[in-house]
Amino acid sequence: MARSVEFDEEQAIQKAMEVFWEKGYNGASLRDLTEAMQINSSSLYNTIGDKKELFLRSVQRYADDRRKDSKRRLESGKSAFDILIEYINDAVDVIIAKKNGCMAVKMAFEVGNTDKRVADVLKADSDFAFSFLRDLIKSAMKEGRISADEEPELLADYFNSTWTGWYESYILHKDGDKIRRMAQFFIKQISK
Amino acid sequence: MARSVEFDEEQAIQKAMEVFWEKGYNGASLRDLTEAMQINSSSLYNTIGDKKELFLRSVQRYADDRRKDSKRRLESGKSAFDILIEYINDAVDVIIAKKNGCMAVKMAFEVGNTDKRVADVLKADSDFAFSFLRDLIKSAMKEGRISADEEPELLADYFNSTWTGWYESYILHKDGDKIRRMAQFFIKQISK
DNA sequence: TCTTTTCTGAAACAAATGTTTCAGAAAATT
DNA sequence: AATTTTCTGAAACATTTGTTTCAGAAAAGA
Helix, strand or coil, rough: CCCCCCCCCCHHHHHHHHHHHHHHCCCCCHHHHHHHCCCCHHHHHCCCCHHHHHHHHHHHHHHHHHHHHHHHHHHHCHHHHHHHHHHHHHHHHHHHCCCCCCCHHHHHHHHCCCHHHHHHHHHHHHHHCCCCHHHHHHHHHHHHCCCCCCCHHHHHHHHHHHHHHHHHHHHHHHHHHHHHHHHHHHHHHHHH | CCCCCCCCCHHHHHHHHHHHHHCCCCCHHHHHHHHHHCCCCCHHHHHHHCCCHHHHHHHHHHHHHHHHHHHHHHHHCCCHHHHHHHHHHHHHHHHCCCCCHHHHHHHHHHHHCCHHHHHHHHHHHHHHHHHHHHHHHHHHCCCCECCCCHHHHHHHHHHHHHHHHHHHHHHHHCCHHHHHHHHHHHHHECCC
């Protein structure tokens, strides 16, 4: 039989993801990508495919990571309300600490209207986050920590869309305290 | 003396803006741009400058349009609260009706971290929207239509960042009712 | 009308893009 | 160890990119 693939595909996708994350789909060149992945373009085309395919896999990978993160949070044993608050605070930390914010948001705005396959992955990611939040909100309502005046579905959508604006604010103003204040206000509003 | 410029620069910038708006900075090629502007690249380089300069002017133009729109709203003679509600509802309409959402948001995510000059224009635009909203919120508080429990500055930031998430939601889910529900909830929350 | 200056169109430019080619190296099985 | 299959590296590919060139057309003033 023959020789087997030399490079670690998962590791390579991870590196590609980081490049796309920083430069965007159109801003990242094949040479940027293969250099970061430390593979030759022939290997890339032999295994993963072309640039579009690599991008799809990168976004997919990002979504997978988020899904794992959500699972981890659910298994933490904390109360639903506490998980929600921690989730919000962690989102704030990501916005402020990570140089490039949330990849899903960035890509939604760059290619969400043009690349159907990527848009579907992002939509599925958003749907998953929605369920995650809706269930937590429902539980937090039962715990009596969140006012049950509104439908959990509406609140979940509202939650989900709220961080996005914080990302934009941080990109433009680089003001961490501003984000923290908005987050505190948000928490205060939904708490009972 | 000599011949004068043949094409209408303002009209050309307008066309360029539309192309950038749809395709993004990296996604728009010089040929896309000059075709839409209906001018030769030599004319472009003779008058406006290179691609970066054209982009800057396009973003600038977008910001100018928004400023004019805000001024128009202030001069409408309506109450501050009504202006705010109308502003929110119009934002919702733009999200749902316009194919490409808000240009400022899109560009903030694409080049906000890499192109300093564009980022400055976007920041100034955001600052202007902030003042516009803060003043309206202050007035609406005096009118007794918005609860004065929070600082107008915080609410203005909160307002300003809220639409962004709605844009993202609409790109992914194409669900106008979802946006309208979030907007209604938002209005309900801030109303007294 | 003639001159002078400047703008425009088409073509050309080098560099960068995404992708393919292929000879030889490398591994797995026999 | 020989064989066979497949992977890899470097180079080449055709396009597309952003930008420049320049001859001639066009306008304004003399």
